[in-house]
Structures are given as structure tokens and as C-alpha cells.
Amino acid sequence: MEILQWAFMVGISLAIISLIFILYFIASFISQGKGIKKAQPIKTKNKRKKKKLANELDKMKVKRKKARRNIIIFLLLAVSFAGGSYYITYYQSTNLSVEDTQNITDGFYYLRDLQQELEAIQSGETDEAKSKQTITFIVTSLAGYSVKKANTLNTIEGQRALNRYYSSMSELGINISRRATQLYTDPDVIAESLTDIEKTTGHQRQAFKFFKVDESALQSEK
Structure with missing residues (x-):
């Protein structure tokens, strides 16, 4: 599992935990409010009892204040974690996964090298034995794209673009491999x-x- 997927799961989990704490502190806030309303009407001439009730009332007010503060804190945390998870989802839906990045990078070089080999055959500037070995490797690799699929976390449009690319790579590899022996004898097959x-x-x-x-960065790398 990719780091971003782990980060998404952790973010969602923390957002849910934060919501649970929010509910807990809301319940505490309401409970303390009811306790304060219930304690305030009580009147007594007993100074000791009066002082005790006043202390209890102060404690409830302090707890209610803390509960309100905690509600705000965990609400901010929940929003932050949920927002972070949403951003990760958005990022994954509009950017290439590690696997797809490797696939299109390899594909770029396969197509470039295959074109160079065929143009060399066309111009008669190639060693047939080495050329056959190179082309066999490339077309076999291209045919292997038949089992590759775009990351499903991507957008539908992004998946379609990648899957069309993968499918065309596979078809290209299969078609050329079927006519590999004709590449050196039939100019039309090369064309x-x-x-x-x-x-x-x-x-x-x-x-x-x-x-x-x-694309220019890929061209300069290899």
C-alpha cells in the first residue's frame, strides 16, 4: 500500500476519533449546563452548605467551559484531518501512482527504442542479429501491457487515458511480434x-x- 493511501486511512481514522470526542464533550457540556441550572435555584441559610454548593457550581462552570473549549479544539482537528484526507484523495485522483509512473516511463523508452530500431532496419544501418534480439525484448515487454490497468483511485478520465495507452502498447507489441520475421524482408511491414x-x-x-x-525530461534522462 502506498504512503498516500496509508496517510488517507490515518487521516480518516483520526477525523472519526475527533468526532467521537466532540460528541463526548457535547454531552458533557449539556450535562454540566443542566447541573448548573439545577444548582442555582437552591438557597440555604447554612453557610457551610451554601459554600459547598457554590464550590460545586464553580466546578461545574469550569468543566462546562473546558468542555466547550475541547469541542472547538476537536472540531478544528476533525476538519483538519478530514480536509487532509480529501486533499490526498484529490491528489491521487489527478496524479500518477508509483506503478503507473513506472509503466508510462518504461513505455516511453520502449516506443522510442523500437522506432529507432525500425528506422535503422529501414535505412539498412543495423546488425540483424542484435536488432532481432532488441526488438524481441521490446515487443515482448509491450505485449505485457495487456495485464496493466490504471490505478482505480484516479479519475475516470485519467483511467481511460492510461488504459487506452496500455491497450495500444499491448496491441503494438503483439502485431509487430507476429510479423517480426518480415521486418527484414518487407519494407511495407516496416512502414x-x-x-x-x-x-x-x-x-x-x-x-x-x-x-x-x-516528455523533455524523459528524453534527457536516458
Whole structure:
């Protein structure tokens, strides 16, 4: 479980605990109020008893004051914890999870490297044995995107953007792997494969745009 999910659960738990304390202190506040109203009408000429009642009344007033103060404190805490949890939910719904970040980062390099390999084949500037090994690794990795799904904590729109991207990556990997042997003998297969890469890159750009991924930073990292 990610740190943010733990933080969300802790925030919600603390907000609920704060609400329980609020209810407790509200009950105490009401109880002390009733006690004060009940004690005030009592009159007696016995000084000792009168002093005792006055002390009890003062204690109840102090407890009522503390209860009111605690209500305010725990109300602020409940609002803070609930607000923090809401922000975490909002953040998760509009930002990439650790797993999705890794998926799109790897995908970016897979597409880039695959395109470079195919262009090298197209221009005749490649070692066929090494090229086959590289392409096999890449298309196998791309086909593996068939089991990847966007984090469900994300927005529906964000999930759709990522899942379209993952699905197109998987289809690209499967399609090229089926025609891998033709890449070195049929120029049309190379051209079609490059066109498919461009379509997949289009889905990638949509996902990057939605999640504000800095593509230039990825290009400079590797």
C-alpha cells in the first residue's frame, strides 16, 4: 500500500476519533449546563452548605467551559484531518501512482527504442542479429501491457487515458511480434509498423498531457 493511501486511512481514522470526542464533550457540556441550572435555584441559610454548593457550581462552570473549549479544539482537528484526507484523495485522483509512473516511463523508452530500431532496419544501418534480439525484448515487454490497468483511485478520465495507452502498447507489441520475421524482408511491414508506433505515441501524448508529464525530461534522462 502506498504512503498516500496509508496517510488517507490515518487521516480518516483520526477525523472519526475527533468526532467521537466532540460528541463526548457535547454531552458533557449539556450535562454540566443542566447541573448548573439545577444548582442555582437552591438557597440555604447554612453557610457551610451554601459554600459547598457554590464550590460545586464553580466546578461545574469550569468543566462546562473546558468542555466547550475541547469541542472547538476537536472540531478544528476533525476538519483538519478530514480536509487532509480529501486533499490526498484529490491528489491521487489527478496524479500518477508509483506503478503507473513506472509503466508510462518504461513505455516511453520502449516506443522510442523500437522506432529507432525500425528506422535503422529501414535505412539498412543495423546488425540483424542484435536488432532481432532488441526488438524481441521490446515487443515482448509491450505485449505485457495487456495485464496493466490504471490505478482505480484516479479519475475516470485519467483511467481511460492510461488504459487506452496500455491497450495500444499491448496491441503494438503483439502485431509487430507476429510479423517480426518480415521486418527484414518487407519494407511495407516496416512502414506499417512505424505508422502503428505513431498511433500508439498519440495515445501516449494524450496520457502525458492529462497528467502533465514532462516528455523533455524523459528524453534527457536516458
